[in-house]
Amino acid sequence: MALIVQKYGGTSVSNPERIKNVVRRVAKFKALGHQIVVVVSAMSGETNRLIALAKEMQAYPDPRELDTVVSTGEQVTIGLVSMGLMQAGLKAKSYTGAQVRILTDSAFTKARILSIDEQNISNDLANGYVIVVAGFQGIDQTGNITTLGRGGSDTTGVAIAAALHADECQIYTDVDGVYTTDPRLVPEARRLKTITFEEMLEMASLGSKVLQIRAVEFAGKYKVKLRVLSSFEEDCEGTLITFEENNKMEQAIISGIAFNRDEAKITVRGVPDKPGIAYQILGPISEANVDVDMIIQNLGVDGSTDFSFTVHRNEFDKAMEILKNKVQGHIGALSVVGDNKTAKVSVVGVGMRSHVGIASKMFRSLAEEGINIQMISTSEIKISVVIDEKYLELAVRVLHKVFDLDQEPA
Ligand code: ADP
Ligand code: ASP
Ligand code: MG
Numbered sequence: 001m002a003l004i005v006q007k008y009g010g011t012s013v014s015n016p017e018r019i020k021n022v023v024r025r026v027a028k029f030k031a032l033g034h035q036i037v038v039v040v041s042a043m044s045g046e047t048n049r050l051i052a053l054a055k056e057m058q059a060y061p062d063p064r065e066l067d068t069v070v071s072t073g074e075q076v077t078i079g080l081v082s083m084g085l086m087q088a089g090l091k092a093k094s095y096t097g098a099q100v101r102i103l104t105d106s107a108f109t110k111a112r113i114l115s116i117d118e119q120n121i122s123n124d125l126a127n128g129y130v131i132v133v134a135g136f137q138g139i140d141q142t143g144n145i146t147t148l149g150r151g152g153s154d155t156t157g158v159a160i161a162a163a164l165h166a167d168e169c170q171i172y173t174d175v176d177g178v179y180t181t182d183p184r185l186v187p188e189a190r191r192l193k194t195i196t197f198e199e200m201l202e203m204a205s206l207g208s209k210v211l212q213i214r215a216v217e218f219a220g221k222y223k224v225k226l227r228v229l230s231s232f233e234e235d236c237e238g239t240l241i242t243f244e245e246n247n248k249m250e251q252a253i254i255s256g257i258a259f260n261r262d263e264a265k266i267t268v269r270g271v272p273d274k275p276g277i278a279y280q281i282l283g284p285i286s287e288a289n290v291d292v293d294m295i296i297q298n299l300g301v302d303g304s305t306d307f308s309f310t311v312h313r314n315e316f317d318k319a320m321e322i323l324k325n326k327v328q329g330h331i332g333a334l335s336v337v338g339d340n341k342t343a344k345v346s347v348v349g350v351g352m353r354s355h356v357g358i359a360s361k362m363f364r365s366l367a368e369e370g371i372n373i374q375m376i377s378t379s380e381i382k383i384s385v386v387i388d389e390k391y392l393e394l395a396v397r398v399l400h401k402v403f404d405l406d407q408e409p410a
Helices: 016-031 046-057 063-070 072-087 119-126 153-164 197-205 213-222 277-287 313-331 350-354 358-368 389-402
Strands: 003-008 035-040 092-095 102-104 113-116 130-134 137-139 145-147 168-173 194-196 226-230 239-242 256-260 263-272 292-297 304-312 335-339 342-348 375-379 382-388
Touching: 003 016, 003 153, 016 035, 016 072, 035 072, 035 119, 035 153, 046 063, 046 072, 063 072, 063 145, 072 092, 072 130, 092 119, 113 153, 119 130, 119 153, 130 153, 153 168, 153 213, 194 197, 197 213, 197 239, 197 256, 197 342, 213 226, 256 389, 263 277, 263 313, 277 292, 277 304, 277 313, 292 375, 304 313, 313 335, 342 389, 358 382, 358 389, 382 389
Parallel strands: 003 035, 003 168, 035 130, 092 130, 102 137, 168 226, 194 239
Antiparallel strands: 102 113, 137 145, 226 239, 256 342, 263 304, 263 335, 263 342, 292 304, 342 382, 375 382
16 A cells, blocks of 8 residues: 555646546555545646736736635635546545645745645544645645745645655646657657656746645655656556656766746946955845846956846846846946846756766767857756747757657667
8 A cells, every 4th residue: 555646737637537547546446455645736727827817806816815826726626526526436625825834935926835734634644535636725824825836736745745744746747757858849759768857946946837846845855756757648657757867768968858938048247347246236136035047247348348137037027127126226337138038958867977068069969050149158967058939839840850769878
């Protein structure tokens, strides 16, 4: 007997028929003697619909109220899934994040899980119940409803698995595993049988939304056995996230290509080239809770320089406003210019540690297509470039091909 957490995404619960499909799988695992906790997302499209509704009331919805609204999507699905399970003759019980007591910080719309009270769930499991938990939501210290950021149900799934010391966390979605790149963009993309935890962390943080980055972080921290599988196929093996590089079956240098359309670039021009400037620019940005991704400061000429960085496109307006109103005059910069039509493309692979020439191959391939690289950042196992959004698809396809990702590694 194993304790298994199964997380189902929006498309897997998008209508009663699909919910019944979830019920069938849960019943099958239950019949094998396993204890099951189901974590569900809202029906596909529902979270977007709720956000759009909120925006009709307020151009920039109040974050606390926005979380109150968007968290309702998951409350609907936990009830429906539980009813389906009961109809199939199983004992089932739904829990919202607050009912579990998934305690988070108070960063509305992107809260972090601090702790999970697993006692009630454990008792119910011991009494034969299938537990159905609402993904994406929690409650803060003072009882406010919070949400975990888009794609946050993955994180709920893994965090619950960690709290319960589950044997496995299975992420059921609309693809049958983690691919070399998004199969919607590149049909030649291949499913990976395994991917190392480090690579998955990079892929997720660089835009592959198949797993939310915090879910991968939790899996790494608590050593949760994590697998991505299709909700629409029986007995598929999916992709296992592994912790040991040596076990890696597929020894490709590059494992995958991630991309992110949500990158916006901001440049502060003519900044005095002296100590403290980076802090004076990024301090107010960070105080406003805007996450900064890539940062580049050029070498100074005649005592002044340009300072560029990227933020999420949703936070572009906010960041520009802060820089223009609070920073530019204060530090005596020439101007603040922005471009929110940029995208980031990254190649990821642990094999990069032992191979040279990956960056030059990447840059040459992009150059041959006439794609201008605006920013570059690297780590031990990834190289990212910021480019004009209009070249994104071309760049991903070309890189997928030149790094032979469409072929099984020898
Ligand atoms: P869910 O609603 O089940 O959480 P998501 O839409 O959040 O599903 O994530 C699954 C989607 O992630 C896939 O449909 C696919 O388009 C996308 N995706 C992006 N990169 C990858 C990748 N490398 N491998 C597999 N899927 C990917
Ligand atoms: N429903 C939420 C979203 O659409 C959470 C999730 O699906 O993981 O982002
Ligand atoms: Mg998702």
